[in-house]
Amino acid sequence: MARLIGFLLMVVVASSLGVVASQHQARKLYSAVERETQRARQLEVEWGQLQLEQSTWAAHARVEKLAREKLVMRPPQSGQIVAIEERP
């Protein structure tokens, strides 16, 4: 009887240590997940900002201004346009 109690006591101690260890593990993993989620959100925000930046740089008004002033381009006159058509 005494030996059984002693054995069970050891089992109980071992399992409670196991609970503590796995709880710790779970928290560690959770904080890792948390960090990654944060990072994902941050990247999303950055992506949004980059999209905004792209839209700003590629705004038609800016493109036209640069094309006209810097590259000295202009719309083609009607005689300069050649229409091509794919022969089926």
Add this chain to the structure above:
Amino acid sequence: MTKVEKGVTFNRNPLLRSELPVWRPRFVLVCLLLGSLALVGRAAYLQGVHDQFLQAKGESRYARVLQVPATRGKISDRQGDVLAQSSPVKSVWAIPEDAKLDPSQTRQLAALLEMNVNELNQKLASGKDFVFLKRQVSPELADRVAALKLPGIHDQREYRRFYPGGEVMAHVLGFTGMDDKGQEGIELAFESQLAGKPGSRRVVKDRRGNVVEDVQSIRLPQDGREVLLSIDSKIQYLAHAALKQAMAEHKAKAGGVVVLDAKTGEVLAMANAPTYNPNNRGKLTGDQLRNRTLTDTYEPGSTMKPFTAAMALEKGKVTANTVINCAPGRMTIGSATISDAHPHGALSVAQVIQKSSNIGSAKMALAFPPETMWKMLDDLGFGAPLKLGFPGEVGGRLRPAKNWKPIEQATISYGHGISVSLMQMANAYQVFARDGDMVPLSLSRVDTPPVHGSRVFSPQTAREVRQMLEMVVQPGGTAQKANVPGYRVGGKTGTSMKLVGGRYASRYVASFVGIAPISDPRLIVAVMIDEPSNGKRYGGEVAAPIFAQVVGGSLRALGVPPDAPLKPLQVARDGSFVPVREAM
């Protein structure tokens, strides 16, 4: 032993022997028992009955409910280019009572926030519990403020909406308020789609404030959905640029351009002037804010005439070649007299449209009962809002037919005594662009266009009127400046006087509504210029050039092959292309 029976002996030592009455030890025993019973009872109460409250209290020491923010959906054009996007910013706020700053700290803070020191002191001296020092600053700046570690100064995360399109898209998109809710335009119209729902979750935090465990998710955050508009940002820019140029050239008060895709009913562009920059709305007036193409009405003038002609053709009263006598350029109906801007003699129906004769149009209209004409105008969508879902849409004015006097019917036939929005006008021209039927307009991208719309005219009638519209831009027509090299286009000019205080004043609205290319219409473009005041005032001079500019650029942008004399080169599939300069 009699003494023993009287009391309890606690000591055998006779010296210490004392005699206690029997009830005293019993009393102590009972007290002890009651005491422990009370403890057990209390313990049972705390553990069994009151446990929920205590657990909640305990949890609150380490458990927190976190708000999970949701972002507002972005708005993109039909190609997916971003037109509006929310980005996180921070607002710096203070609890004035806690914010006891010495002068050097105040100076530092004021410098960072780019504020006047006095202004800052004033805000901090206000008796409020909470005061915003500066809203919507960049996160980097807020971090630098936080690094000063000033007492009573805090920041909070907010979202700010950015509009890379600026003034080009301003009236289409509208804007959001400080609270990231839509207040105007698409932002308001699509609010339910765009708005996100913030979520919340319960977590366990450790001593240092790190989240260590996710207990439960109370509500998942729902980010707002992206809205894909029907707007083509390139065409919108073309329309905006052309309108801006014309506004300056004609010193006009206002103007609008609408571009529709005739195949799908999508709104490709909706430009307005005067405009504003939605990213910097410091000093805005209601005049700048209005999206005139949808929320303002005007008397359309001669752009109505093609509908009158179509009605006459449809009912078989006339053919395109029927001759109508428009001499001498004046006509009296009841007590009123109507006249043509330039007197004409006898004109065919096609010429009535080409030369824009009021008399010809009135004569055609008066051959019909008012109800027939009203029915047609109603079918075309006049007199009722288009129900695009855009805030502030108006339906214009179309009086019930039973109240029409003959003079009224005559003037409505050439667009006076009726008021419409520019979008309604463009919408109605679908009947000519689409072989007689109309599909509902859409502000969001349409991926499966409706094949059949509601029929107003027969395809035969629509094609005949289309030819008349093409004559308008040809020699002898009123809008030769609407010509687009490489494409066959058609349309109708309109010049109407404005009603000022119930009388027609010598202020004008010049307009042009047209379709292109004529062989297989793809675009409907409506242009309206309010009060051109630099000498020119006719639709053909003021509005038609804008039409030409927008149509030319848009058709090329959409890759629509030219259908006019520029003879296309045939290129073999294998790519053996020899460039040949076409003769002009």
